[in-house]
Amino acid sequence: MNDPTAEPALRATAIGQRFRGNRALHDCDFELPAGRIAALVGPNGAGKSTLFHLMTGLLRPTTGEMRVFGAVPGTRAARTRTAFISQDKPLYPQFTVAEMLAVGRRLSPRHWDQAKAERIVGEGGISPKTRIGTLSGGKRTRVALALALGKQADLLLLDEPLADLDPLVRHEVTGLLMAEVADRGITVVISSHVLPELENVCDHVLLLQGGRIRLAGDTQDLREAYTRLTGRADPDTPDGLPPGADRAAVVHATTTGRHLSALLRNAPGTSLPSGVDEHWITRAPSLEEILLAHLRSAPRNAAHATEAAA
Numbered sequence: 001m002n003d004p005t006a007e008p009a010l011r012a013t014a015i016g017q018r019f020r021g022n023r024a025l026h027d028c029d030f031e032l033p034a035g036r037i038a039a040l041v042g043p044n045g046a047g048k049s050t051l052f053h054l055m056t057g058l059l060r061p062t063t064g065e066m067r068v069f070g071a072v073p074g075t076r077a078a079r080t081r082t083a084f085i086s087q088d089k090p091l092y093p094q095f096t097v098a099e100m101l102a103v104g105r106r107l108s109p110r111h112w113d114q115a116k117a118e119r120i121v122g123e124g125g126i127s128p129k130t131r132i133g134t135l136s137g138g139k140r141t142r143v144a145l146a147l148a149l150g151k152q153a154d155l156l157l158l159d160e161p162l163a164d165l166d167p168l169v170r171h172e173v174t175g176l177l178m179a180e181v182a183d184r185g186i187t188v189v190i191s192s193h194v195l196p197e198l199e200n201v202c203d204h205v206l207l208l209q210g211g212r213i214r215l216a217g218d219t220q221d222l223r224e225a226y227t228r229l230t231g232r233a234d235p236d237t238p239d240g241l242p243p244g245a246d247r248a249a250v251v252h253a254t255t256t257g258r259h260l261s262a263l264l265r266n267a268p269g270t271s272l273p274s275g276v277d278e279h280w281i282t283r284a285p286s287l288e289e290i291l292l293a294h295l296r297s298a299p300r301n302a303a304h305a306t307e308a309a310a
C-alpha cells in the first residue's frame with residue numbers, strides 16, 4: 001500500500017505554459033501518488049508532450065509550479081529519479097546496442113542495472129552488436145525502455161511509447177512496465193491515443209483537453225462515480241432523458257432515432273444518478289466511455305477559445 005503521507009511522484013500547481021502568446025497549458029492542477037501507472041490522454045495538441053517536458057525540466061512553466069517527488073524538475077535531485085522516453089526516442093543510430101547501454105551506464109553510474117538492461121534487450125531477440133539505425137521501430141522502443149529501466153528511475157515518463165508497435169510487442173512492453181511497477185513500486189506516466197490499450201494497464205488517469213486538465217484521478221473511483229444509461233428516449237422531454245434526471249449530472253448524451261445513451265454523474269454517496277428509474281438500463285461505464293463522454297462534452301481547444309475570448 002502507498003504511504004498517504006509520502007511525497008507524491010508529481011504535483012502540478014496552477015501550471016500554465018505559453019509559446020509566443022499561444023497558450024498550450026492553462027491552470028493545470030493535479031497530484032499523482034507514487035506507485036501508480038497513469039494514462040495521460042487527450043486529443044492532438046491537447047498539451048501532453050508539453051506537460052512531459054515540464055515534468056522532465058526540458059521546459060520551465062510560464063506560471064505555476066511542477067514538482068517531482070518534491071524537487072524542481074531538471075535539478076539533480078529530480079533528474080536521478082526520472083527517466084523519459086520522448087515520442088521520437090532519440091538514440092544514436094551509429095551506435096551498437098551495447099554502446100548505447102554503455103552510454104546509459106555512464107550517465108547513471110550509481111544506480112545503473114546492467115543485467116536488467118541486457119535482459120530487456122535480449123528478451124526482444126536483439127543482439128548487442130546490432131546498430132541502432134538498423135533496428136525496427138518496435139526494437140528501438142525496447143532499447144529505449146532498457147535504457148530507462150536500467151537507470152532504475154522512480155518515475156518513468158513515456159510519451160506515446162506504443163504508437164509504432166504491433167499488438168504482440170505492445171503487450172510485451174506493457175508487461176515489462178507492469179513487472180517493474182510490481183518489483184520496484186515505480187510510478188509511470190504513459191500517453192497514448194489508443195484508450196482501450198491503457199484500460200487494463202493504468203490505475204490512474206489524467207485527461208487533458210485544450211490545455212486544461214478535464215479529469216484526474218483513480219480509475220476505479222472514476223468508474224464508480226458515473227453511470228452509463230441507455231433506453232428508449234422519453235418522448236415527453238426535449239432531450240429524451242428521464243423527466244426526473246438531474247440535468248446537471250449529464251456529462252454527455254446522444255439520441256439515435258428513439259434510442260438514448262448517456263453518461264451521468266452518480267448522486268453523492270450512491271451508485272446511481274438521481275431521478276433514474278428501473279425503466280432504464282444502467283451499468284458501470286468503461287474508462288474509455290468516461291473519457292470519450294468528457295471529450296465530446298467540451299469544444300476542442302477550450303484553452304485557446306478562452307484565450308481568444310479574453
Ligand SMILES: Nc1ncnc2c1ncn2[C@@H]1O[C@H](COP(=O)(O)OP(=O)(O)OP(=O)(O)O)[C@@H](O)[C@H]1O
Nearest residue numbers: 019020022024042043044045046047048049050051
Ligand atoms: N515549441 C513550441 N512552440 C510553439 N508552440 C508549441 C511548441 N510546443 C508545443 N506547442 C503548441 O502547444 C500545443 C500543445 O502541443 P503538444 O505537443 O504539447 O500537444 P500533444 O497533446 O502532445 O499533441 P499530440 O497528441 O499531437 O502529440 C499545440 O498547440 C502546439 O502547437
